[in-house]
Amino acid sequence: MTACAGKTLIHCFLFAVSVSAYAQTKSGDAILRNVEKNAEGVQDFTVTLEGEIDMERLRVPRTTATMFYKKPDKVAFDSQGFGLVPREGVLLNATVLRQRYNSTIVGDDTANGRKVLKLQLVAKDPKTRLRELQLLVDAANWVIVRAQTTPYEGRVLTLEFSYRKESETYWLPRTMRATFGTTVVPVERPRLDSNPAPAGQLEEMQRSTPRSGSITINYTNYRINTNLPDSLFQAKEAK
């Protein structure tokens, strides 16, 4: 009898845990759905990106590029001069996140005086470049205000977004600040103060320590739903 009651209790506990986990996953998914709905009417857009880079051992003048986006996940860039765009986070697409990640609510917090929900995302496919993501979602406007991930060993990437309402309907990014942190201790290499050795390139190539720093991107001049052709993205990919 006692053994039977114990088994029942364990079953009940396991059931409760399963239900709770399911509920959390579903809730995480529901939050991403809300984020997705926020820009549901956006079929495509073109936006100008103005980037200011502050990275160690990297000095770049203010860069300007154009980003093209088309549903569901087509993205292309164009730039007249040299431009750097972070590989991750320029466009955190909730549809793609929902498709590729299992999401769980891990709590709530406040960011910039607003209530935010913390989500933990784990990639469904282990081969996905970003295996895990932590998101903070503004529950008032259903926008991702912060994301943190480890794109590769030794690198910690933090993305912070601010938004503005475009076409009086869609909350789209106004600024994005990507902060590149490192968990690797940089190795100091002895070097001469002299300039004649033309070996700077080799030294640069041999450096493996990731740079620390940040890039701030301003999103301006949105042109929404202009019916961008698919060829635009094919041409950019081939470039």
Added chain:
Amino acid sequence: MKSAMEFLRLLRIEIIKTFLKKRTYLGFLIILLIVPLVEIALKLEGGRFLRMAMRGVAQDFILLGNVFNGWFVSHQIMNSLWIQIPILISFVAGDQLAGEATGGTYRLLLIRPVSRTKIFLAKYFTTVLYVLLFVTFLGVLSVGLALLLLGSGDMIVLQQGILVLAESDVAWRFVMAYILAAWSMITVASIGFLFSSFVENAIGPIVGTMGVIIVLTIITVIPVETFSGIRGYLFTYHMAAWQKMFADPVPWNDIRMSVLNLAGYIVGAVAAAWVIFVRKDVLT
């Protein structure tokens, strides 16, 4: 006035003599072969070298724009050739005075009713003219062809990190870099000219100039504390001042120091060569 005309006539004669010699064109020919060869090879390779150099940045960023362009390649060519060009310069500079001895024309030249100083200066200015033409030829060919083959754009400088210079900020830096490179090569030519003044064979000054450059370059670049005190006084240290034109901001004070240091070597070498030349005994 008469004296000036006499000097100009001497200068003209020396220029004609120099540019009638086949060895004068050897450097131009080598540059004409090597620069297009390297630039076409780099174009065919499609920027693999730059991609390797930028792979650390490419881990975090998507690179946009034409980064593998003519400016980048021209800068790489300058970086690659700056140690070889002195050999080509010394071919001509080393031959200016010693060539007369080798050809047996020293006595004939120096018994003319013209001052030795004028002859000396005519030969030296001819050497300087050769250097200026040579560096200009290298610059025009290297930059012109690279821009033609690979187009223009912002320039990436791989030196103590990665620096990107805006396209509009690059051309004047190249002009200044080539002016500084010419100043460095005039220093080399002056040293070759000095060696040329006290030997009878043109091979000696060429080998001597290169020997001095190689030894001093090793002392300049080798990371040994013993040499740190003298490094700043060596002309090989200052010969690379042109590289500083691609820093941001441009360290003008350092460049001024290098220009003055090289000027010291030029004046010293030319003055010593002059003393040897005017005292040269051609009668015994």
